[in-house]
Amino acid sequence: MGMGMTGDRPAYELVDMNKTGAGAVATAFANQVAYCAHAGAHITARVVAGIAAVLGSGAQGKLLARVRDWPGAPLADALPLRVAGGLHALHLSGTAPALAPIYHDESAQDEAIIAEVMAVHEAALLPWLDGPPQTNEAGRSANFIAAMLWLADQGVPARFDCLEIGSSAGINLMLDRYAYDLGGVRVGPADAVMHFAPAWQGTPPPGHDIAILSTKGCDIAPVDLTDPAQALRLKAYIWPEHTVRFERMDAAIRAASERKPDLVQASAADFVEAELARSQAPGTTRILMHSIVWQYVPADQQARVTAAMEAAGAKASPDAPLAWVMVEADRTIHRHKLTVRYWPGSGEEVQLAWSHPHGADVEWL
Structure with missing residues (x-):
C-alpha cells in the first residue's frame, strides 16, 4: 500500500508487497508510517518515521547498513516493525531511557534520539533483524x-x-x-x-x-x-x-x-x-x-x-x-x-x- 491523504486520514494505493531493490526500503517505511497513522497508532508511527529519518541521513553503522541493503522484500518481511520492535524492547526493559519521551508521546527530537540509541545499542538491536515480528493476539x-x-x-x-x-x-x-x-x-x-x-x-x-x-x-x-x-x-x-x-x-x-x-x-x-x-x-x-x-x-x-x-x-x-x-x-x-x-x-x-x-x-x- 502506498500513502496518500484524504482530509487528515491516510489513504492507500496498491503497492507490490514483494518489491525489492532501489527505493523498496524507503517505500516500506513510508507504508508502515501510513498504516500506523491509519490505525490510530501515532506513537508507533513516530518511532517508524524516526527510524526512516535516520536511514535517510548520513548516519553509518552495521545496523543501518543491513536495513538499507535489505536483500529481500522489506514490506513483506515487515522490516520496519523488526527495527521498531527492538527499540520498544529497549524502552520496556529500561535499557534505553532516552526513548522515554517518544514512548510517552512528549515533544522530542525523535531523529536525534533514535540515531543515538541505534548507535549505542547496535549489538542488541541487530538480532531483531533476523526474524519476522512475533505477535500473538x-x-x-x-x-x-x-x-x-x-x-x-x-x-x-x-x-x-x-x-x-x-x-x-x-x-x-x-x-x-x-x-x-x-x-x-x-x-x-x-x-x-x-x-x-x-x-x-x-x-x-x-x-x-x-x-x-x-x-x-x-x-x-x-x-x-x-x-x-x-x-x-x-x-x-x-x-x-x-x-x-x-x-x-x-x-x-x-x-x-x-x-x-x-x-x-x-x-x-x-x-x-x-x-x-x-x-x-x-x-x-x-x-x-x-x-x-x-x-x-x-x-x-x-x-x-x-x-x-x-x-x-x-x-x-x-x-x-x-x-x-x-x-x-x-x-x-x-x-x-x-x-x-x-x-x-x-x-x-x-x-x-x-x-x-x-x-x-x-x-x-
Whole structure:
C-alpha cells in the first residue's frame, strides 16, 4: 500500500508487497508510517518515521547498513516493525531511557534520539533483524469461535479438534479458556481467563453448544510465555498504544503458567501433513486455523498445506468433517477477513466477516 491523504486520514494505493531493490526500503517505511497513522497508532508511527529519518541521513553503522541493503522484500518481511520492535524492547526493559519521551508521546527530537540509541545499542538491536515480528493476539480467537458456531449451524459435529499454524506463543491455542460475547451470543467457561466482546455489526452468529476437545499448534520459532525474556520479546511487538493488549498478554502468561498450550516446533507444511495423517475420531470436526500468518508462510509451503487440506477434504465424511478457518489480510483494501472452507461439500471459500486484526470489532456478513 502506498500513502496518500484524504482530509487528515491516510489513504492507500496498491503497492507490490514483494518489491525489492532501489527505493523498496524507503517505500516500506513510508507504508508502515501510513498504516500506523491509519490505525490510530501515532506513537508507533513516530518511532517508524524516526527510524526512516535516520536511514535517510548520513548516519553509518552495521545496523543501518543491513536495513538499507535489505536483500529481500522489506514490506513483506515487515522490516520496519523488526527495527521498531527492538527499540520498544529497549524502552520496556529500561535499557534505553532516552526513548522515554517518544514512548510517552512528549515533544522530542525523535531523529536525534533514535540515531543515538541505534548507535549505542547496535549489538542488541541487530538480532531483531533476523526474524519476522512475533505477535500473538488473544482477541483474534473470537473469530475462530464465531466460525465454529457457523460450522455447527451447517450441520457438522459441534465437537472440535483444533490445529493452528503460526501459533507463536500459543495464546490462541488457549481459546477454550476464554469467554466471548459475540453480538449477544455467549460462549465459554464461567471461570474464564479473559473475556472478549468485540463491537459487533450485523446479525449475531448462530447460537450453538460447542465443545473444544483439543488444541495443538506449531511455529517455526515457538515462544515460551513462561520465560520472561521471551515474553518481553512478544510484548515488544505490541504497539504501545494498545494498552489492553498488554493486559491480555499478562493474562495469557498467567494461563500458560498454569497449563502450557500444546505447541511444537515445526514448519506449517510439515505440521499439517503430519496431523492430517492421524486418524480422526468419529463425531468430531477437525479444524485448521490461523490468523495473520499466511503472508509469512513461504509459497512452496502454502502449496503443500493447500494440497494436504484438499486431499484430506476429499476423504472427509459427514461424521468426520474437515474445516479451514482463516483470519488474514486482504491487502488490496487493507482489511482483514474471516473465511472458511469445509468438507465434505464444495470446499469453496466462504467469507463470514470482516475482522479487526486485534479482534476489536467484527462485521458479520
